[in-house]
Amino acid sequence: MLDVKLIRENPEKVKAGVAKKKVDPKLVDKFLRLDEEWRVKTKALDDLAAEQNAISREMGQNQSQDLLSKAQLLKQRITDIEAERDVLSSKRDDILNKLPNLPFDDVPLGKDESENKILREVGKKKNFKFKPKDYLTIAEKLGIVNVKKATEIAGSRFGYLMGDAALLEFALVRLAFDTLVKERFTPVVPPVMITPTVYREMGRLAADQKEDKYYLPKDELYLVGSAEHTIGPLGRGEVFEASSLPKRFVGFSTCFRREAGSYGKDTKGILRVHQFDKVEMYSFVDPENSEREHKFLLSMQEKLVSALELPYRVVEICTGDMGWTDARQFDVETWMPGQGEAGEYRETHSCSNTTDFQTRGINAKYKTKDGKKEFLYALNATGFAIGRILIAIIENYQTEDGGVEVPKVLRDYLGKDKIE
């Protein structure tokens, strides 16, 4: 959530920021009005409570009828005003929940993904001597992806990874973990369910985000959309020593997404599915180092994609296309030669600086040099999203005979050079 003090002290800045993210800036004015009323009520209530405490204390000594009736009257007033305050309080919180994190000033302005800024293209696209096929055609023929059966068993947007595709998943996970553990990321396998309370604290239950989550009403738990959602809360209520920063985690989890609002989009295959596995990075840093850490996480992503020798490009996401919790976001888009007419870059990774938007919610702090406790900054980044990186591998490494070469770096993990 946003800092209430910032909204009060610098409403114009907040309005400008949320507007860049296509959120109605009038919400800010609405918040300020409610906040002001809330503050007045709170003050009145505190004063009455002080009075009540004084009378109660006195009654400990002297139980006069006079005092008692005074106290009873006071109690009624407090109950009434409390009810009013609670209404204001929840209205105020609702609006706060509708305000996204503010983009940094130098994030490219734009309304949607068409205005994202391509920062660089890396790697050489292979020159195929034949027309490259799309991954699904290849994978189904090899029998390593089965979407038809999955649809029968679980519905649309599910898939089986079989045989070497299943093995490839674990090879990719090992590659990512081995690479990142060397960089002192702490490996973690987190829960894939999360309480509404913590999910909200992580800034992931804003009204329009809710629709994309699976919810288990009987247990009042959500299924996570990313390991990020349950790794971040490792810092919940903690105060880290400045010397222990950055704190880096690399997690593996299954991710669940309802993909509501993407009807008709990428309906075939395993590019966009309800369930996939992902390796995820998460960092806690002090504010001064967040931009540096952001670049570092991005460099880790590039290292991983480069290790697979896949061509990719790095994109800075414009304000209108950014994630809810993000102040700056980069995506890595990997080349997929079998997509579209002549190949396409498709998003395989994203990398976000969420500043203190999440840490304020989960109350994750660090101790500064002069002993003060301040909110940490948090960042998250994809390691490998298995389905999508699998697609990139299959399409880039396909051979004319319908097989798939195994990227060199995965051969030892997989124990073979080629899938056929």
Added chain:
RNA sequence: GGAGGGGUCGCAUAGUGGCCUAGUGCGCACGCUUGGAAAGCGUGUAUACCGCAAGGUAUCGAGGGUUCGAAUCCCUCCCCCUCCGCCA
């Protein structure tokens, strides 16, 4: 899932309706003392909100209730421990 026991300040503990404005010990910080240290002594030691400030309010696992007043009584839930059941 069933039965019982528990959750209090960083840690450990006291606290069965008003003297709790949560005590004590340990730890920690600062000061005194010392050549230096230890011990000793003294002072301090949470978070959030409201307020320019003085100060006030809230928080004893969470939420509700009873009461003029709740750490304390009642209800619901969560978590931990012991035993039973089930299970990878």
